[in-house]
Amino acid sequence: MRIENSGSEVEDRGSSSGLTSLHAPRSSLLLKATAEDHHVARMAAVALGLTLLEGAIPSPLPGVKPGLANIVTLIVLARYGWRTAAWVSLLRVFAGSLLFGNFLTPGFFLSLSGALLSLLVLALAQHLPARWFGPVSHSIYAAFAHIAGQMAVVYLWLIPHAGIAYLIPIFAAAALVFGTVNGLLAARFMDNAESENNSASEKHT
Amino acid sequence: MGLQHIRIGDWLTLMLGSVCVVLLILKLWSGELADKAVIRSGGKVFREVSLARNQKIEVPGPLGISVIAVENRKARIASDPGPRQYCVRQGWLQQAGEIALCLPNQVSVELVGSHKRYDSLNY
Numbered sequence: 015m016r017i018e019n020s021g022s023e024v025e026d027r028g029s030s031s032g033l034t035s036l037h038a039p040r041s042s043l044l045l046k047a048t049a050e051d052h053h054v055a056r057m058a059a060v061a062l063g064l065t066l067l068e069g070a071i072p073s074p075l076p077g078v079k080p081g082l083a084n085i086v087t088l089i090v091l092a093r094y095g096w097r098t099a100a101w102v103s104l105l106r107v108f109a110g111s112l113l114f115g116n117f118l119t120p121g122f123f124l125s126l127s128g129a130l131l132s133l134l135v136l137a138l139a140q141h142l143p144a145r146w147f148g149p150v151s152h153s154i155y156a157a158f159a160h161i162a163g164q165m166a167v168v169y170l171w172l173i174p175h176a177g178i179a180y181l182i183p184i185f186a187a188a189a190l191v192f193g194t195v196n197g198l199l200a201a202r203f204m205d206n207a208e209s210e211n212n213s214a215s216e217k218h219t
Numbered sequence: 220m221g222l223q224h225i226r227i228g229d230w231l232t233l234m235l236g237s238v239c240v241v242l243l244i245l246k247l248w249s250g251e252l253a254d255k256a257v258i259r260s261g262g263k264v265f266r267e268v269s270l271a272r273n274q275k276i277e278v279p280g281p282l283g284i285s286v287i288a289v290e291n292r293k294a295r296i297a298s299d300p301g302p303r304q305y306c307v308r309q310g311w312l313q314q315a316g317e318i319a320l321c322l323p324n325q326v327s328v329e330l331v332g333s334h335k336r337y338d339s340l341n342y
Contacts, residue, residue: 142228145226146229147228147232148226149224150225150226151226151229151232154236174291175291176291177271177291182247183240183248186243187240193236194233197224197229201224202224
């Protein structure tokens with residue numbers, strides 16, 4: 015993101031006369047969005063859409079969600095790198111919380127801690143040899159990191175009670191299942207997109 | 220969704236994840252954590268309380284009243300009229316099979332899980 019301070023120089027001719035200061039300087043802070051910014055915003059919007067979609071799916075246990083938005087994060091990670099994936103993921107958390115009205119509520123901090131820890135783990139997991147480890151691995155590691163971050167917040171802040179230990183196996187199993195499914199979906203999507211783009215021979219790594 | 224998307228390392232990750240889940244289930248659902256506390260006074264069961272609810276229980280003994288506190292799935296003897304306070308200083312009990320005895324006042328708290336295990340006192 016480039017911040018351009020166009021026309022903000024105050025014309026300071028004749029500093030002795032105070033009259034010139036009456037003319038308001040044409041100071042406008044322009045935020046020039048680059049093509050990459052637009053791209054990040056588009057991806058975050060797709061992730062938001064998936065979050066919205068997911069909200070319509072009834073869940074047997076509060077907190078057990080497929081995390082479909084993470085498919086977008088995985089694809090962005092594979093194509094544009096970790097930095098862009100972090101932007102998309104965190105934008106999704108912040109914009110999503112504003113959209114759904116839970117900014118700064120416990121639910122927001124749960125998503126934030128989950129997203130932060132998954133990004134941290136993804137930063138490490140992306141260095142796994144690509145020949146053997148694909149999006150499925152990334153997805154599973156990120157899913158486990160996600161629940162670990164959430165359980166940490168739940169235990170340290172919301173419910174400091176040893177009883178939540180009983181729920182950990184459920185969340186872990188859900189992370190394994192949904193992590194695998196999301197990874198497969200991301201891999202399949204990238205396969206499809208790649209075969210479409212093959213003629214254009216446009217390959218990002 | 221084809222299996223061709225899963226590479227060798229992914230299978231490894233999947234197996235690792237499954238092992239983690241199984242270990243978590245075994246560790247956290249095996250009933251090792253205590254479910255309730257059995258409070259005895261003078262050798263007879265005074266009360267059996269669930270650890271799910273935080274509470275304080277006053278148990279009368281020959282010397283006076285011992286107070287037992289249950290908090291966060293743990294139990295301890297909060298106060299006791301005994302002279303040496305061993306049972307109070309034992310602190311929180313959490314695992315099934317743990318026991319705190321206040322001999323002078325003949326009060327004890329024992330934690331039990333879903334299935335009773337051998338403990339060093341009975342075995």
